[in-house]
Amino acid sequence: xxxxxxxxxxxxxxxxxxxxxxxxxxxxxxxxxxxxxxxxxxxxxxxxxxxxxxxxxxxxxxxxxxxxxxxxxxxxxxxxxxxxxxxxxxxxxxxxxxxxxxxxxxxxxxxxxxxxxxxxxxxxxxxxxxxxxxxxxxxxxxxxxxxxxxxxxxxxxxxxxxxxxxxxxxxxxxxxxxxxxxxxxxxxxxxxxxx
Numbered sequence: 791x792x793x794x795x796x797x798x799x800x801x802x803x804x805x806x807x808x809x810x811x812x813x814x815x816x817x818x819x820x821x822x823x824x825x826x827x828x829x830x831x832x833x834x835x836x837x838x839x840x841x842x843x844x845x846x847x848x849x850x851x852x853x854x855x856x857x858x859x860x861x862x863x864x865x866x867x868x869x870x871x872x873x874x875x876x877x878x879x880x881x882x883x884x885x886x887x888x889x890x891x892x893x894x895x896x897x898x899x900x901x902x903x904x905x906x907x908x909x910x911x912x913x914x915x916x917x918x919x920x921x922x923x924x925x926x927x928x929x930x931x932x933x934x935x936x937x938x939x940x941x942x943x944x945x946x947x948x949x950x951x952x953x954x955x956x957x958x959x960x961x962x963x964x965x966x967x968x969x970x971x972x973x974x975x976x977x978x979x980x981x982x983x984x985x
Contacts, residue, residue: 873976875929
């Protein structure tokens, strides 16, 4: 079977991205010349620059390879049960992270020195805050103070982001710690608001 040029282009681009991810993880972004990426990908160095004008464009493309964190609220919401709804959301986000653990760690590390990566991760964080907010609102069945929902959404998004950023340092995901945070947030949101 003869491959079309489009398939060959996609294959070369994919090999470049895989090689970049592996080499950046091994040696860091600054310690990896594009010539090594080309060699590992089995392509001419010029092809790396054809697809990615600057080496930093590789990092941006790698951010786009992170799994989509948008979870349809209907998939996780248990009406009237904020804690279980958030538990299901966090579980789904954890499952998605586990499929891209190396890439996630690489990008968290490179965010310290590369503005484009930092901005992309900040955008993803804001998306996570909105995701948590929508689940809380859908599970809460009304009567929740919006300021409390906004605070809770930010706090849980911070906890999830922190856990995902340090997951590379431990094999133990510390589920008890996250369970305490979920329970605390759900309890705080379920308390009647003072009149």
